[in-house]
Amino acid sequence: MTRITRSGSARPGGGGWELAVWYGMRLTGLGLFVTALAHYMITHFLSDPSSQDAAWISSRWGDVAWRTVDWLMLAFVTFHAFMGMRTVVQDYTHGALRTVLTMGLYAGMLVIFAMGTMVVATLPFPTP
């Protein structure tokens, strides 16, 4: 007999917010497939953390295009990582604990997105 299993969660019916989140996880997942894997390859394969001091980051972010790509990746990853953790929380908790943890994740998502946006938007350009 063929056993059919499923790795992801079933598509929610009825439209609305949960369906939007379901599509959002897949869209940001595809976005991260490109941006996050490329980011890892640049920082660990093409280059090495031993050379990535503040000046290295500053020169990389001397190009607005890189800041834009990195900010886009930040937007993808904050949604994908925190909404993914929300699925985990909803699988293992219920009642008041679930509400508290879910709200905590939403708050964490905002804080992390704000911190990332702050540094990518305000880090001074390198002085030539």
Next chain:
Amino acid sequence: MLLRYRGGEGMLAWAFHRISGIAIWAFILLHIVDIWLVGANPTLYEDLLAIYASPIGRVLETLLGAALLYHALNGLRIIIMDFWPAMTRYHRQLWYASWVLFVVVGLPVAVQIMAPAFGLQPPFQFGM
């Protein structure tokens, strides 16, 4: 427990996806804070960077890369089955294919990252 439970490949794929996802989420928290420090406290950032470039840091980065690559490839497998349901019949073959890609892509990257921890030159030089 994971290997004895009769869930088969589909369940292992799901369990690895969840474990790697939680690990990546935890790293994202650290990573946004460390990049935020580049603007707020560059000296502290560079202290942290020394840990990233240390032998233990390299082991953790290799594990991070493995989690990232597995999660990305299995995520693609989920998306394929979500939008092309007939492929669900071949979920096992898709999982094995993702492991082939995992090894082919992951091995050279792991060697590149780990070489300095053994006092060796990284095999690929890009001058970045």
